Amino acid sequence: MKPAVILFSATLALSSLVSSPVHAWGQNGHRIIGELAQNNLSAVAQDKINQITQGESLAQMSTWPDEIRSDKNWHHASPWHYVSIADDETWDTVKRNPKGDIIESLERFEKVLKDPKVSNKDKRDALAFYVHFVGDIHQPLHVGHSHDHGGNKVKLKWFGEDTNLHSVWDSKLVDHKQLSYTEYTKFIERISDKDIKSWVGKSYYDWADESKTLREATYELEKNRDDQPDLRWQYIFDHTPTVELRLQQAGIRLAEKLNIIFSK
Template structure:
């Protein structure tokens, strides 16, 4: 089935409700960087299988589909799949998970669909598009966020004098501040050493989430302007750009690791 028809495919397994907040990780630029890094780290055999499944499209192209479909009311049920909420003192054994789903449950579901030999082509395409997107989401620190501030969405502040919120800064502004296209950014940050690969491989979804949970506290150290307002500018960019690049690189390498295993 052609790509434009698959884009219109409906959900095949979950019936959920609208969550308490809206969360879109990394924006188009970040997700495409992750997809491109992953594509470059696929085996030749797996790359051929995925290219065939996607009707010639790349992982970068489908990486943003999980956000784009949210403009359709028929996809409201997918909103909780983009994040998971957990407080500092909670563990995965003690936290009360969202009964309507979260990003970890979604990745588990779509990995299962990709591995299922009985899944249709439409189901596998959709599962792959979602899976690529959610691997990116979980590596954004505020997508493993605090429930009470909606993953930073309630933290109102300024970005170079313009009104926004903390979550949006991490989704979009810090990545786009680099002033690069996704291909340029991939070329600049996509070189992965064998040491890094060994350090990042072999971890499960909960360990990925724990890394984001550990990183998120630093995101709340906000820069102020002369009027005492939270106004994030060059110091905040300088402080957090290394974290942004690290998480994009880790997400890309880990996505490739998982897909190489799923499609082998």
């Protein structure tokens, strides 16, 4: 193998290793949410979004905010992906990050998308962030505890391999099915009108409260014979319904919000 090829392979492997912990829902999860939302857009919203994106799909742009996190020009955006709040805190009592958080970012980018004076380039970036953050806020550990960095400091094993709790919820619970994002979307897109009606019309704080409530169960860890946390099939069985519910809710709610934003 030529030195240049070896260097490229090593660089690619290192890049994958470094970037993997920061992906919320992983690429598949975000693309599933984008695809589900795209399938539920109104014709008016779809047309206006196409004018901004030049045909780039919501699934395509959904991973961009994670892909740019290694760019020093975007380091300031890191706090936007999550919000920290303790079990006994409320939104009135919690100390919010002055550099921004996921709720503040959703509110801010919604305003950008509604502003007729904003350029298409800036609206495209705002839309990519918005699509991504709607996904992030539905991942329970993105409304996390500050003391363990949303589960990132909870070290455990996944089928015997070292990882952490946040990574399990970002990607492993979705990716274990070995489905493409389009296949996975088809598996979960049969949603009743009753469920849709109960999910829509809620605020960003409502979405965050749902994740805050759900996160407690994520810490109920399956253990091996040595009494060490080693997550396997039981954990997958116990938590896949929650994962798929949050993917469904995020996709439907993203479509709802975009249909409103681009209704005129």
